[in-house]
Amino acid sequence: MFYIIDVKGLESIYGSLKETFHVISPTLKDGILLYSEDVDFNSLPFGYTQMEGPSFYQLLQSSGRYFTYLRPSNTLKYFLRSPNMKLLTVKRSNGELSFEYHINHRKLAFFDVRRCDLKALQTLDNVYLNDRFPDPYYRSLRENMFLVGVDCQTASDVCFCHCMGVYLEDSYGADIFITELDGRFLVTALSKKGVELVEKLHIKKASVEDIQKAKEKREGLLSTFKKYLDTKDLKENLYRNIEHPYWEEIGKRCLSCTNCTQVCPTCFCFDIKEVNSIELDLSERVVSWDSCFNQTFATVHKFNIRDTITSRYRQWLMHKMAYWQDQFGEFGCVGCGRCITWCPAKIDIQVETAKLREL
Amino acid sequence: MNVQNPYSLVKGKVVKVHRENYNTVSVLVESDIKPEVGQYVMFYTFGRGEAPITVASYQDGMSLHTVRIVGDVTGYFQHIQEEGTVYLRGPYGNTWGFEEAYGRDVIIISGGLGLAATRWLMEKIIQNRDNFKVVYSLYGSKSFQDLLYKEKYNIWAREIDFRVTVGTPDPAWTGRVGMITQLLEDIKIENPSIFICGPDPMVKAVVDILSSKGVNKREIKVSLERHMKCSVGTCGHCMFGPFFVCKDGPVFRYSDIEYFYTKKSV
């Protein structure tokens, strides 16, 4: 179902979501674009653009268009699996334990999610849900979620989603998708939830010309990508070079700071910590973000299997670009480029992968 | 929708505690958990966290777990009492899949605490003894003090060729002294099915000998140990190459993992 709206129409979609959901949308915080909760329609960073490069980020104000910016610097996982999430509370009395499990039933709506992040969400779904042990914490939030996808208008210097299985024709589970035309917006309602929301607003159906124009806009995006990664036989090539001395070169530069894993929309690794009361009658089990770059991550009997930064960087890149294919039949990288922007050491995963596959 | 929470803990009753040696205890636990041969459970101890512990034996709702007291969670087992309560979840992981050895020779190789992971397998083979040809079970222990299940050796030896070696001589030990690899040298090997559990360096050494004797690496199964937090394939800690040891393993066909297993720090 296709509809056409103006900026007032966008505002009413946003407002209508706010009636039922906790809406999360991109906003400016100290000069950085971030997904934030409890903001309003006016805080959408309309007209801004980002310049991003290895260890470089700058925000610019552009001309009168709207969705000219790109994906925010944080990711959806921050809201789906917060950095410190209570898993269960254990109470102890008279030597017996009782357990309370904290499954979150909040209804979240994301307004303005770009294709890379939508695809990343599906990638996370495959980790948490499509298994013998679906994760009820993730599932509860995921099933109650509303997703508004938005088409990008340009790619930044770090974007390479077009090489990582992110296709313009796919809407990746979004309930509605918005494409900016000149001063107006084509709204594509994709799910039942999406159609219901839009129908309620009594907005105009789109014409065949509008739909055609949106398609052309989308296709125009492809010519703006500056990065390219050849993914044909990527896994085989990386496996072949798993012991290549070049990994050491990256290991010398990598700070093992974990920035890349934490800004990555698909990195899912976590630790479970015990938070105890001093009276020792209460203990919380807290899921907190962990990273394969941390020194205790792969410890067996106090012996760290990946004891060098080189081996930990290799683990990360290999997982994203190769292991993930064996595990889930897709890449663990969606080409959003966040890890490139936020690496203090200017390590560029696309450049390094391209190099490693050719060695 | 009612989804089973993988982090839900169930209560278990400690039926029996048996002190194996200076740092290891075996506990017999009665619970609703229904494991299969080769699987493990997660034990939870208050304020300390969880640890994966293999199922060393199982019968009629009672599972045996052999725990070496080294860390915080296992430290709890130091003072564990009969009739006490424990909390656990599971079972997790795949199984030894011993049925594929029907009609063939079998070699079980265990190093150190690895014997806990092969004990139930051995018992199953003994129960179905007629389905197998020659069965060897080789067990290497660091020292006499570290030996597990001493009271069982004679019982097992009646049904299968069970051989033990310890790493250092001891006045109290009259059996073999030496490496487990030496036990392998002495036996005749003919298209056997092989099951191994032990420290990584031992596994590598044993596989080298086996393959020099012409054993196909597809016929070797290894049970691995890695750091685990969730045990359901989401926390990432146990990842080893493209495998999640917690759910794809702990038992792997050696030919599947060889490429990654033989690389340093993978």
Place this chain on the structure above:
Amino acid sequence: MRVGVFKFSSCDGCQLAFFDVLEELLKSREIQIEFFLEAQSINRFDTFDVSFVEGSVSTEEEEERIRQIRESSRYLVSIGACAVSGGIQSIRNFLDFETLKNEVYNYVDLHNSLPTSRPISDYVKVNYEVRGCPINAFELVEIVTSIILNKSLTVNLNPVCVECKAKGNICILVLGSPCLGPITASGCGALCPSFKRGCYGCFGPLRGSNFEGLKQIFKERGWDFQESILSSFNSYNKNFRDEVWKLGS
């Protein structure tokens, strides 16, 4: 659990952390504070289950006293950058002591300092080190809780960056502030970076971190790495010492 709190060469700031969480600590009926000069008038020096030691060793008297405390304690926990690394006063370890003494003091003979200010672990066995200048009071509660539970105290091996991103911060090193976060142990809750100020390493160096790598980044951006390290209160930390010496040459 018999607890002692002791002070060596330091500013007393870390002992104040006890006051911040005293109510919480005393909720446990296990804890008896036997010795704590800053907090109580009646003190008993006998044996201790846990001794918390603040400050560095910088006089001969202190050298003697730390040995006594060690002998009397089951656990010895050093608290804060002075006790763990030698503190700000350990900058003298990298300079000529005699020159320094004459420059700073009018009456040199009143002065009984050792030529170096050293961490507690240079003199006696330390069971656990609580990082920070000052220490994080919540970490103190956690440590006490773990000791009561007889749970091991594990050394934190994550950089500040882990806590920083968990707080939802964006990397200020990338945005142009000199930040020691990647080579500094976490535990502070990324306090400074959360206020857009670079980490100055008050929790001390993280073992196994890429010192050289960060040095290169500082160099490229035109920041003084040596100065940042020397003013970090932790330059004499065992994990740093050798690297810091190299910086000068």
